[in-house]
Amino acid sequence: MGDQHMGKRPTSHDVARRAGVSQTTVSFVFTGRSGISAATRERVLAAAAELNYRPNLAARSMRTHRTGRLAVVIPVSGLNLFPVLEGAAATARDAGYVVEVISLSSSPEERADDLASVAESGEYEGILSFTPIRAPQPTSTDSAPVLLSLSEFDENMHATGAFSDARPVAEIMEKLAELGHRRFLHIAGPPDYPAAVARRDLYLTTVERLGLDSLGVVGGDWSGLTANHCVQDLPDDTPPLAIIAANDVLAAGAIRGAVSRGWTVPGDVSVTGWDDLIMSAHFIPSLTTVFQDRHRLGSSSMQRLLAAIRGTEPPAQEEALQKVVWRESVAAPRAR
Amino acid sequence: MGDQHMGKRPTSHDVARRAGVSQTTVSFVFTGRSGISAATRERVLAAAAELNYRPNLAARSMRTHRTGRLAVVIPVSGLNLFPVLEGAAATARDAGYVVEVISLSSSPEERADDLASVAESGEYEGILSFTPIRAPQPTSTDSAPVLLSLSEFDENMHATGAFSDARPVAEIMEKLAELGHRRFLHIAGPPDYPAAVARRDLYLTTVERLGLDSLGVVGGDWSGLTANHCVQDLPDDTPPLAIIAANDVLAAGAIRGAVSRGWTVPGDVSVTGWDDLIMSAHFIPSLTTVFQDRHRLGSSSMQRLLAAIRGTEPPAQEEALQKVVWRESVAAPRAR
DNA sequence: CTGAAAGCGCTTACAG
DNA sequence: CTGAAAGCGCTTACAG
Numbered sequence: 001m002g003d004q005h006m007g008k009r010p011t012s013h014d015v016a017r018r019a020g021v022s023q024t025t026v027s028f029v030f031t032g033r034s035g036i037s038a039a040t041r042e043r044v045l046a047a048a049a050e051l052n053y054r055p056n057l058a059a060r061s062m063r064t065h066r067t068g069r070l071a072v073v074i075p076v077s078g079l080n081l082f083p084v085l086e087g088a089a090a091t092a093r094d095a096g097y098v099v100e101v102i103s104l105s106s107s108p109e110e111r112a113d114d115l116a117s118v119a120e121s122g123e124y125e126g127i128l129s130f131t132p133i134r135a136p137q138p139t140s141t142d143s144a145p146v147l148l149s150l151s152e153f154d155e156n157m158h159a160t161g162a163f164s165d166a167r168p169v170a171e172i173m174e175k176l177a178e179l180g181h182r183r184f185l186h187i188a189g190p191p192d193y194p195a196a197v198a199r200r201d202l203y204l205t206t207v208e209r210l211g212l213d214s215l216g217v218v219g220g221d222w223s224g225l226t227a228n229h230c231v232q233d234l235p236d237d238t239p240p241l242a243i244i245a246a247n248d249v250l251a252a253g254a255i256r257g258a259v260s261r262g263w264t265v266p267g268d269v270s271v272t273g274w275d276d277l278i279m280s281a282h283f284i285p286s287l288t289t290v291f292q293d294r295h296r297l298g299s300s301s302m303q304r305l306l307a308a309i310r311g312t313e314p315p316a317q318e319e320a321l322q323k324v325v326w327r328e329s330v331a332a333p334r335a336r
Numbered sequence: 337m338g339d340q341h342m343g344k345r346p347t348s349h350d351v352a353r354r355a356g357v358s359q360t361t362v363s364f365v366f367t368g369r370s371g372i373s374a375a376t377r378e379r380v381l382a383a384a385a386e387l388n389y390r391p392n393l394a395a396r397s398m399r400t401h402r403t404g405r406l407a408v409v410i411p412v413s414g415l416n417l418f419p420v421l422e423g424a425a426a427t428a429r430d431a432g433y434v435v436e437v438i439s440l441s442s443s444p445e446e447r448a449d450d451l452a453s454v455a456e457s458g459e460y461e462g463i464l465s466f467t468p469i470r471a472p473q474p475t476s477t478d479s480a481p482v483l484l485s486l487s488e489f490d491e492n493m494h495a496t497g498a499f500s501d502a503r504p505v506a507e508i509m510e511k512l513a514e515l516g517h518r519r520f521l522h523i524a525g526p527p528d529y530p531a532a533v534a535r536r537d538l539y540l541t542t543v544e545r546l547g548l549d550s551l552g553v554v555g556g557d558w559s560g561l562t563a564n565h566c567v568q569d570l571p572d573d574t575p576p577l578a579i580i581a582a583n584d585v586l587a588a589g590a591i592r593g594a595v596s597r598g599w600t601v602p603g604d605v606s607v608t609g610w611d612d613l614i615m616s617a618h619f620i621p622s623l624t625t626v627f628q629d630r631h632r633l634g635s636s637s638m639q640r641l642l643a644a645i646r647g648t649e650p651p652a653q654e655e656a657l658q659k660v661v662w663r664e665s666v667a668a669p670r671a672r
Numbered sequence: 673c674t675g676a677a678a679g680c681g682c683t684t685a686c687a688g
Numbered sequence: 689c690t691g692a693a694a695g696c697g698c699t700t701a702c703a704g
Contacts, residue, residue: 011697022675027699035673057459058397059697062680067394081418089439098459099437103425123393123434224618252618259620279615282560282588284595347681358691363683371689395681398696 010051019047030055067123081130087298088128095306100124119147126305146308148301166198168290168324169244172272173206175324179332181242181270184212185234187219187227187254189246199246199274219246224253231257231269239268240333248273248280248289255283255329266331276325285328293321346387355383366391403459417466423634424464431642436460455483462641482644484637502534504626504660505580508608509542511660515668517578517606520548521570523555523563523590525582535582535610555582560589567593567605575604576669584609584616584625591619591665602667612661621664629657 012030016023021040028036029044036044047053061067089099102118104111119127126146173184186203189196200217207214215238218230227250231243245251251273258269265271265285273280276291300317307314348366352359357376364372365380372380383389397403425435438454440447455463462482509520522539525532536553543550551574554566563586567579581587587609594605601607601621609616609625616623636653643650 009697013697023698024675024677024700025673027697028674031699033700037673040673052456054456056398056697058394058403059680060699061394062392062398062682062697063699065680082421085418085421085437086439089437093439101421101425101435101437103422103429120388120390224615228618249614249618252615256618256620277613277615278585279560279588279613279619282564282585282592283615284592284620345681349681359682360684360691360693361689363681364690367683369684373689376689392681395696396683398681398698399683401696 009056010053012053012055014051015044015048015053018051019043067125081294083294084130084298084301087295087300088302089298091299091302092306095302097125097306102127126309128301128305146305148305148308165320165322166195166202168274168322169199169202170206171324172244172288172290173203173210173212173242175326176242176270176272176330177210177212179270179330181240181333182213183215183238183241185215185230185241185243186217187230187243187245187250188217189219189250190221196246199244203244215241219250222247222249224249224256227251227253228257228260230254232261239263240270241268242270242330242333243272245271245273248275248277248287251287251289251329252280252283255285264334266329267334270330270333272330281327283329288327288330289325291323291325297321345392346389348389348391350387351380351384351389354387355379403461417630419630420466420634420637423631423636424638425634427635427638428642431638433461433642438463462645464637464641482641484641484644501656501658502531502538504610504658505535505538506542507660508580508624508626509539509546509548509578511662512578512606512608512666513546513548515606515666517576517669518549519551519574519577521551521566521577521579522553523566523579523581523586524553525555525586526557532582535580539580551577555586558583558585560585560592563587563589564593564596566590568597575599576606577604578606578666578669579608581607581609584611584613584623587623587625587665588616588619591621600670602665603670606666606669608666617663619665624663624666625661627659627661633657 012023012026016026019026019040021044025036025040026044026048027033029041030048092099102114104114115127115129118124126148128148176184184203184207186200188200191197203217204214206212215234219226227245231254234241243251243254245254251271254271255265255269258265258271263269271287273287273289276287276289280287280289300315300321304314348359348362352362355362355376357380361372361376362380362384365377366384428435438450440450451463451465454460462484464484512520520539520543522536524536524539527533539553540550542548551570555562563581567590570577579587579590581590587607590607591601591605594601594607599605607623609623612623612625612627616625636651636657640650
C-alpha cells in the first residue's frame with residue numbers, strides 16, 4: 001500500500017500527489033505558513049503520515065541558508081562535563097537545533113587551526129566551547145558563527161561569569177575564621193585555568209580582608225599527588241591549619257598527606273575542596289566542597305549562545321549555580 | 337580583491353570562473369575524481385584558496401544522499417562518559433563523519449519514541465548509544481540507520497562484549513583467595529545495568545568454582561549510602577571478609593560502613609571497586625579497582641559502528657580495555 | 673486560499 | 689582530459 005515501497009524516501013511531491021494538492025502547498029504546511037485552509041492542511045498531514053514523510057533537511061538548508069546546527073567543542077580531558085553537555089543539548093534541541101561534537105587535535109597549535117576551520121566551515125550557526133579557546137580571526141568573506149566559551153575554561157571569565165565564580169571561597173573562609181581558624185593554606189590549580197586563578201585570587205583577597213595568616217599558595221596542577229607532597233613538606237608545627245584546595249582531588253591528596261604524617265582531619269587540619277565529586281561524600285572524612293549544578297550550567301550556557309545567535313537578550317541568571325556543602329573535613333581548630 | 341566581498345559564500349561556480357574552468361571540473365577536483373591534469377587541479381585549488389571556498393555540504397548531501405552524520409545518544413546520568421565520547425568523536429572525524437549529540441526525554445516511555453524518531457529522521461547514517469536502548473521497529477518505507485549500543489549499557493552484552501566484560505572479577509577473587517580469603521560478599525549495582533549483572537554473575541560463578549564462602553549479594557543501586565548500610569547490617573563476627581563492590585562508589589561506601597563500626601580496612605575487611613575514579617587513588621585506604629580505557633572504548637565502539645555502516649569487518653579488539661589496579665584496600669586477612 | 677516556476681549549490685552520467 | 693546539462697528536494701516571491 002502507498003506509492004512508495006521501494007525504500008526511497010518520500011518527497012513533498014509524493015505527499016502532494018497523494019493529497020491532491022501542489023507541492024507548494026505541502027511545503028507551506030510544513031513550514032507553518034499561514035493561509036492554508038484547515039481542510040487542506042489536514043489532507044496534507046494525513047498523506048504525509050501515511051507515507052511517513054519528513055522534509056529533507058539538506059534540501060531545506062540549501063534554500064534557507066540556515067543549517068540549524070551548533071557545534072560543541074570538547075576538551076581533551078577534564079572534569080565530568082557530561083551533565084553540562086546534556087543540559088546544553090537538551091536546551092538546543094528544545095530550540096530546534098542539533099548539537100555536534102567537535103573533537104580537536106591533541107596538539108595545542110593544531111587546535112587553534114581546527115577550531116578556525118570549524119568556525120569557517122559554514123556548517124554551524126554557533127559554537128559552544130568547553131575548552132579555552134581564542135576566537136579565530138574572522139575572515140573577510142564570511143560571517144563567522146557566534147562563538148561562546150564556557151567560562152570555567154575561558155579567559156574571559158570576568159566578562160562571562162557563572163562558571164568560574166569563585167565566591168564560595170570567601171564563604172568558606174569566613175566560616176572557618178568564625179570557627180577559630182587563623183592559619184590558612186591554598187592548594188591551587190593550574191594557572192591556565194581561569195577558574196583556578198579566580199579561586200586563588202579570591203583566597204588571597206580574603207586572607208587580606210579578614211586579616212588571616214596565610215602560609216601561601218602551593219600546588220599548580222590538578223594532581224592529588226602534588227597536593228599530598230605539598231602537605232608533607234609543611235613544618236611539623238604547622239597545625240592547626242585550614243587548607244583551601246582548588247578541587248576535591250587536591251583536597252583528597254592533601255588529606256592523605258596530612259594523615260600519613262600523623263595529623264588528624266579535621267582535628268589538626270581542616271580541608272575543603274570543590275566540585276562535589278561523586279566519591280567526596282564517602283571520603284573519610286567526607287569532604288566539605290562546592291557543588292556545581294552542571295546540567296543547569298550547560299543549559300544556561302546554551303541559552304546564552306542561542307540568544308546571541310538570535311540577537312536577543314540572554315535570560316538573566318536566576319540562581320547561583322554553586323553551593324557550599326559542609327561535611328566532616330572541616331571543624332574548629334583543636335587547641336594545642 | 338576577489339570576486340566575493342559581499343559576505344556571500346563563494347560557490348563552485350565562483351571558483352570555476354576564477355580558475356577559468358567549468359564548474360564540473362571544480363567539482364571533480366573536490367571529489368577527488370581521477371582524470372584531472374595536475375595543472376588544472378593546481379589552478380582550481382589556488383582559486384579556491386583565494387576565495388576561501390568550501391563545498392556546501394547540504395548541497396552535496398542532497399545529491400549523494402549521504403549525510404555524513406552519526407548520532408550519539410547520551411544518558412540522563414551515569415559515569416563520566418566524556419572520554420568515551422572523545423574517543424568516539426575523534427574516530428568518527430578521522431573517518432569523515434560528524435557526530436551529533438542527541439538528548440532524550442527524561443521519561444522512559446518517551447525515550448523510546450525519541451530514539452525511533454531519531455532513527456527515522458533520515459539524518460543519520462548510524463547511531464551509537466551510551467544508554468540501554470531497544471532497536472526501534474524498522475518502518476517499511478525507509479532503511480533504518482545502523483544502530484549500536486555501548487554494551488556497558490546494553491542488554492546484548494554477551495553479543496557485543498568489550499565494555500561489560502566482567503572478567504576482572506574472577507582475577508580479583510582468585511588473587512584474594514590466594515591471599516587467604518575465604519569469606520566473600522558482593523555489593524551489586526542495579527539489575528537493569530548489564531555490566532552490573534555480568535559482575536554479579538561472575539562473582540557467583542567464581543565463588544562456586546573456587547569453593548569459597550559467600551555471604552551473598554547485597555545492594556542493587558549505585559549509591560554509596562546503600563553500600564554503607566549493607567556493611568553496617570553485617571553480623572559483628574563477620575571479619576575477616578572480602579567485599580567485591582560493583583564500582584568505586586559502592587566500595588567507598590562499604591569502607592565507610594566498615595570503618596564506622598570499628599573494622600579496619602584492609603586489616604579486617606578487604607574491599608575492591610571498579611572504574612578507577614579520579615579520587616580512588618587518594619582514598620584512605622586507596623582503592624583496588626578496575627581501570628577502563630574509556631577513550632579507547634569510545635574509539636573502538638565507533639570503529640564497530642563505522643564497519644557496520646560500510647559493511648566491512650570490524651577491527652579485532654587488540655587488547656583488553658580493562659585492567660585491575662591493586663592498591664591499599666586489599667590485604668591478606670588478619671588472623672583473629 | 674492555492675499553484676507554476678525559479679533557483680539554492682552541488683554530483684554525475686554522458687558526450688566530446 | 690574537460691564541459692553542458694539534468695536533477696537532488698526543498699522554499700519563496702509572484703500571480704491568480
